[in-house]
Amino acid sequence: MKVLIVSDTHRHNENYLKVVEKVKPIDMLVHCGDIEGSEYLIAESAGCPVQMVTGNNDFFSDLPREKEFNIGKYRVWLTHGHNFYVSMSNEHIKREARERGVDIVMYGHSHRPVVDIDDDVIAVNPGSLTYPRQEGRRPSFVIMELDKDGKAHFTINYL
Secondary structure (H helix, E strand, O other): OEEEEEOOOOOOOHHHHHHHHHHOOOOEEEEOOOOOOOHHHHHHHHOOOEEEOOOOOOOOOOOOOEEEEEEOOEEEEEEOOHHHOOOOOOHHHHHHHHHHOOOEEEOOOOOOEEEEEOOOOEEEEEOOOOOOOOOOOOOEEEEEEEOOOOOEEEEEEEO
16 A cells, blocks of 8 residues: 655645656545645545645635544544644654554644654654755655555655
8 A cells, every 4th residue: 555645735736746646556645734725636636535634724624623544554643733843843743642542643734754653653744845844945745655564664755
């Protein structure tokens, strides 16, 4: 199974559309928020099941603020992350993930890519395809792949 994880596209979807074409076929798309009215375009262009939540800039969206779902054997909690101080560190959001009993938390907001694997929780932030803030400022996304044994592998990718 191949999952494309993106975030913080902020209604500038050119890089998102490039990435979708580059990595297709995918089995699922996860968008961690700050979509700003592009929900339909994001969902239609993915060509697969899509999980999306609102971010701090999605003022009039009907999307949920957070959601939980399964990817293979993993329980995933999806949230934008702005309510968990993720711009400073991911410790608060990882603590909340542990309390919720999930295996993976996917979040955005900081515009910096992170794959942080602990024994009991995995924190994944794909960064931003539109306004990257990490050193080098390259648009980023994450590919999650489940191998034949169902184990998850994560790769941070850059445009």
